[in-house]
Amino acid sequence: MATNENLPPNVIKQLAKELKNLDDSPPEGIKVIVNDDDFSTIFADIEGPAGTPYENGIFRMKLLLSHDFPHSPPKGYFLTKIFHPNIATNGEICVNTLKKDWNPSLGLRHVLIVIRCLLIEPFPESALNEQAGKMLLENYEEYARHARLYTGIHALKPKPKFKTAAISESTTALNVDQKAASLTAAPSSKTVAGPELSAVAVSPAASELAVEAASARPASATTTVTASATGPTSKPVASAGFPVPLKKEGTIAAKLPAVDRKKMDARKKSLKRL
């Protein structure tokens, strides 16, 4: 799914600027995650805004940047299932900012804020998920209940939904020697290549799965820019921010409580607090 297109140096510089800015003064309730060798896919965890049916949920989405970014708008997808009039069942987002009203000077911050605002104020008039749109118009309570249900099932899940594949796919360097990467990932719990985040990946269950899936684990650093004022540890859902290679979600979900504490610690170390 990843576009895998290289971004020109000047765009990388521009993105570095934007990411630094997001890092310095993060927008409320939004956490940005990027891989250091592929700026063309940017992940963000959006906290469900208080007072909405999405409250307490963490919704992971990704922004795909084309090689023509910022001239062309990024493509946005929700990776966490969500019941929302403007978000299609396949995760596509209908928002003017990403299409008609795009303007190269808007920047990622604006896009992320607009998408979070969409969770506060859906536009059933421009529904992409028509059922959700209809329900919202006809019976807000039912819509809200339904949206809460989705939030409860998918967005509160204390299991990471971050798919390593999504990263490695778009990571040229990793694709080059995928084999080597997965080999180093397997046995040792102290991989040199792995920075903080790999500490998570090499927890026994996860690393086993990573090898099985033959998908490369992140051999390079991933940073997480946290926006929530309280910090991620205050909520159990915060661990949703971890890139762990998954094969069978069911199995890993079962093992998660055991590794949860470890992950928290790793996370504390790995994240730059804001």
Added chain:
Amino acid sequence: MDARFGWGLRLGFLLPVVVGFLLGAVPGVRDLPLYALLLLSSLVLMSGMGCWRVLSSVLHYMLPRKRAAGEEVPDAAVGGSLLKKQRVDWSVASSSEGLKDSHHRKPSAMDRERNGSSPPEIDEDLHSRQLAVYGRETMRRLFASNVLISGMNGLGAEIAKNLVLAGVKSVTLHDDGAVDMWDLSSNFFFSEDDVGKNRALACVQKLQELNNTVIISTHTTKLSKEDLSFFQAVVFTEITLEKAIEFDDYCHNHQPPISFIKSEVRGLFGSVFVDFGPEFTVADVDGEEPHTGIIASISNDSPALVTCVDDERLEFQDNDLVVFSEVEGMIELNDGKPRKVKNSRPYSFYLEEDTTNFGSYVKGGIVTQVKQPKVLKFKPLKDALRDPGDFLLSDFSKFDHPQVLHLAFQALDRFRCNYGRFPVAGCEDDAKKLIDHFSIINESMGDSRTENVDDKLLRHFASGSRAILNPMAAMFGGIVGQEVVKACSGKFHPIFQFFYFDSVESLPTEVLEAKDLTPLNSCYDAQISVFGSKLQKKLEEAKVFIVGSGALGCEFLKNLALMGVSCCHQGKITITDDDVIEKSNLSRQFLFRDWNIGQAKSTVAASAACVINPNLHIEALQNRASPETENVFNDSFWESLDVVINALDNINARMYMDQRCVYFQKPLLESGTLGPKCNTQMVIPHLTENYGASRDPPEKQAPMCTVHSFPHNIDHCLTWARSEFEGMLEKTPSEVNKFLSNPHEYAAAMKSAGDAQARDMLERVIECLDKERCETFEDCIAWARMKFEDYFSNRVKQLTFTFPEDSMTSTGAPFWSAPKRFPRPLQFTASDPSHLHFLMAASILRAETFGIPVPDWAKNPTKLIVAGDRVLVPDFQPKEGVKIVTDEKATSVSAASIDDAAVINDLIVKLEECSKKLPPGFRMKPIQFEKDDDTNYHMDFIAGLANMRARNYSIPEVDKLKAKFIAGRIIPAIATSTALATGLVCLELYKVLAGGHKMEDYKNTFANLALPLFTISEPAPPKVVEHQDMRWTVWDRWVIKENLTLRELMNWLRDKGLDAYSISCGTSLLYNSMFPKHKERLDKKVVDLAKEVAKAEIPPYRRHLDVVVACEDDDGNDIDIPLISIYFR
């Protein structure tokens, strides 16, 4: 590489075909003159000896009929192909005549009758890009027009080329003079062998090759004014003022009036005079589509206030006329009467109408501009000379030039009448004489005389006046060609009435001595007389990189060949283009013939340019200019260059070239066209900003939900149709193949993706291999029929079930209010040709993806109807909507909320099951959208999809051609604006290669031939960044001659007061302060990191690498610093 060798090879391949064609395919070979048969047999003999060089020029004359030959498809039903064939025969005869003697020939009554007997048909494949500019009506008018071009100098040749490419009915070339050396620098039809021949005759065959549906004839004796009566438009490029006044008078008063155009290029000066008669109606003054708006409300008032939805800004202007449709409530406005716009604003305007007593507005409505024709009253030349009115201004910094040139051209005419010659280049005495004539004419103007005339301008004018320079001819050939099209069609606004232009800045900065300007009896004599032999030498030795060999590229090659650029051993043009020639190219890319279709553009163009100037030193490559080809276009290649000329058709490649030119500090001459518009931009190291410094705003994209459920114009329907085409016919079949080639890997990839998009894809793959798999053509028809039902009935029923017509939004407004349009389902009706056509196109393409042969009867409507009727279509039951689970703590929930990953697992099991039922080795054939093949059903299907959807939403439908323009994103293009752009660029090339020019000498242009409008201005300087006491621009580079570590690099910057937070090399990040791990890299050498992280391979000859650094100053402000080159060895 010797380009001509390649040319020879191709001729060898073609020869049997050509001979066979001439002998066999032409009925009545015996009618061919004897000499032609002799020539043919000698060709055959010589071919055996392999004398390709000798042959090439001869063959060149004998080849023009191939295009029609290709068209002779055995399509019995079409009378048109017979017509074309007749023309073929005729042009054979005509060409032979041209070779035989100088007997002149006019289109006879017979020609006229033949061409008038059936309405001219448009070859839409050939002319698609031009049709996108002109439309069918204008093209038909062009096809019915006879044009005279008198004076076959370089300007005449350019005009003729543009008109023959455009496709007028006939072009008559008039000239009673002979070719001389001075003609060779501007008329690309002439070679040195032509010196002494009649100029009209020497052009005719090569001109005919460009388009053999145009009748080309010659007139080689003195022209009488009665001769003009046959034509709709006459153009004179070399005529005395006296004669011009006489002819113009005749044309002006003729019934109906004959459009008269007089144009001259003299050195770096040019003029156009236009007289289309006492009353000329311009049908379309600007060539723009009528503006529209979607209405939100209309007041009952006088004047009435009309507001529109804030979807798009309105582009109406005051006094525009508009009509209304679909207005509900205030139905009086739907009467089709044009009404006037007042006080127009971005989203509203007042209507000059009293609506007080009209019904009150309820909803809906579309307002559309009515384009108004304009009547122009031209003055005849003799009156206009004395009272020229306003000149069309092109360069505000030279606002006083047009009126000086108006008189200067008259003074030159007197000089020539008095002395029977032009002023001699560099001759002070002749210049004085011209200035005297000028003064006399100026004095006679009385009160409207011009004061403070710059003698220097007149001296330049006098000195260069004999020369016809190719760039000037190309530029004016484009302008005048367009004026002729306007005269013949009423499309676009003519020049009213004089246009003058000069490019004195193109002269070298140093003073030229008379002896520098002396002719050397070479084909460059004309150019030398203006620029001197020193610059000529520089031109010949120049190393030029032309990127792109399409329309712009062909024109550039022709221009450069004539100018003698890279025409000696030291000089070299490298031209690259990875594209091959297609039929739709031929109506502009005039170096290509239809027997070149499928061949590499750059090679064919280079060979053709070598025919224009055999001294040209050129290499043709087929590499796309992109990061992947930097091994071909490497440092030493770049360092050798003097100048880069872009001839590209897309922004990405332009941005890339810009970046490379900035890096290697090379001048970049950039240009582009869009229909009648063109622009040129000079990028000169350290003087101007670079190309990428400014960009046009991005194209507006329609929001996802608009395309998905709420389209309100045909563009939305076409966007949807293309994405359905790609999903169904390309993407899904490719996915199927991906799965079948490696089921295990595919399943693993899908599982690891585990998201909604992977699930979607899997569902489609299964659908394709299971429920919707086709084994016979009947299956495909059934599939197509069901698709129709799904797309145009069921989905609409579901949508209107979900949102009924009377739905309300949360604010109480109707859900289906503007710009949304309420859809209605279609009922499949076999008797509706568009329904049936959809069925045909869809089933044929479906069959293709399954490798099912398409039976002949597939195209037979009756049989198709029968097959379509056999399909059982189940009744549609709208989904009642998602069931609400009331218990939020419920552990089992409806299917919709089940996790994607679980679904994917089930789907994969299912997929593996159904793949077992497939025949061994089964693969699908993905179809890639190809817009330009009229027989592949791609556009039929897309137009069908879009139009049926448009019908659902009561959006006006479009024909296949229009659908192709929009869905295929066809860029409208005509030969004239291309010629204009390249002429302007080549005027700049003189400056670049001479060197020493200041920024204000360079000119950027925006022009729109439709209005017409010329905006010539000096380029913008590069942005200067200041930090502490340093200043730099994009052209600067910071150099560090040391193999340093990342930390040392950061300290180096720190010493300049800069904090680096991100350092990248190519597309890889070497360091970013956000990633704690990167701190570990600080003590590594930058070069080692680049090798390690960026996988940078630094070629052995390169001693440096470049890094891009993002940094802040001490106050935390971002500072854009130059690229840093680290010389590590």
